[in-house]
Amino acid sequence: MTPIYISICFKVIFYCFKKRPLRKFLELAKSVTGWILFIILAVIWGSSFILMKLGMQALSAYQVAAIRILSAAIVLVPFGVKAFKNVAKEKRVFVILSGLLGSFFPAFLYCLAETRIDSSLAAILNSLTPLFTIIIGVTFFKLTAGVKKIIGVIIGFTGLVLLPFATHQGISFNDLSYASLVLLATICYACNVNMVSRYLQQTASLHVAALSFSFLLIPAFIILAATGYFQLPLLQPTYLHATLASALLGVMGTAVATILFYMLVKKEGPLFASLVTYGIPIIAVIWGLLYGETITLAEIGCLIIILAGVYMVNKK
Numbered sequence: 001m002t003p004i005y006i007s008i009c010f011k012v013i014f015y016c017f018k019k020r021p022l023r024k025f026l027e028l029a030k031s032v033t034g035w036i037l038f039i040i041l042a043v044i045w046g047s048s049f050i051l052m053k054l055g056m057q058a059l060s061a062y063q064v065a066a067i068r069i070l071s072a073a074i075v076l077v078p079f080g081v082k083a084f085k086n087v088a089k090e091k092r093v094f095v096i097l098s099g100l101l102g103s104f105f106p107a108f109l110y111c112l113a114e115t116r117i118d119s120s121l122a123a124i125l126n127s128l129t130p131l132f133t134i135i136i137g138v139t140f141f142k143l144t145a146g147v148k149k150i151i152g153v154i155i156g157f158t159g160l161v162l163l164p165f166a167t168h169q170g171i172s173f174n175d176l177s178y179a180s181l182v183l184l185a186t187i188c189y190a191c192n193v194n195m196v197s198r199y200l201q202q203t204a205s206l207h208v209a210a211l212s213f214s215f216l217l218i219p220a221f222i223i224l225a226a227t228g229y230f231q232l233p234l235l236q237p238t239y240l241h242a243t244l245a246s247a248l249l250g251v252m253g254t255a256v257a258t259i260l261f262y263m264l265v266k267k268e269g270p271l272f273a274s275l276v277t278y279g280i281p282i283i284a285v286i287w288g289l290l291y292g293e294t295i296t297l298a299e300i301g302c303l304i305i306i307l308a309g310v311y312m313v314n315k316k
Helices: 002-019 022-055 061-086 089-113 119-126 129-140 147-166 173-199 205-226 237-268 270-274 276-290 297-314
Strands: none
Touching: 022 061, 022 089, 022 119, 022 237, 022 276, 061 089, 061 205, 061 237, 089 173, 089 205, 119 147, 119 173, 119 276, 119 297, 129 147, 129 173, 129 297, 147 297, 205 237, 276 297
């Protein structure tokens, strides 16, 4: 009887692969890998906002941002020599500018903003990045936008306008000025995306990241020294924990996340990769709740409105 059962099993396997080829199975595995990368990126980037808060429990905003840039640079510098050789001379200026707009300035703007606003609110405002990308692309880079994208921008900005009225403490013009720092950071991101798409399209993404952070290493070190970081009692638990949180922010939230994002783009394409925008504020809001931040239902409603606008912008 055993040979008969073996024969039946082989026939069943052959039938399954005939109807569902091995290629289908591999595509499913690839999709699973894409979703794993998606979830990891959402968790890493969504956790970045609370890591800034933890770092600033003992360190200044400038010190946390500088440690973030410095730690990411240390991870990426080994790739910098090869990147320098492979990036065309006329492209290096754009690579350096990409590092400033895409990492350096936003790192400081976010930390300064979170000295007065909640990390969850910063994450909600961060979700406006795709909308500013479209606006700046249309205004300065001759990008064409259809009616749906324009509607998406309008919807997203409706959520932004309503957001100050939704916070638990009400409207404070002082806090609004700090919230505007996050908006300025998203504008930096948007400028960087458009510039990279226009001038660095043929340059490997890892080369752009490695070379730009190699340039940022020295300025970050100077800022740390100028703010008196190295004179602090760094071995005390409070300062040590804050330093570790800031370093983790740089290594995972900047260096590792950048590499994972490039992997996701190559595996699943830019459209799927861009959907990470939806996961980031959700993770950040969860962290905010766990650390005792007050988040109103109205804020969640504004987040949904903003993400609806982002969906319209990203939709083909």
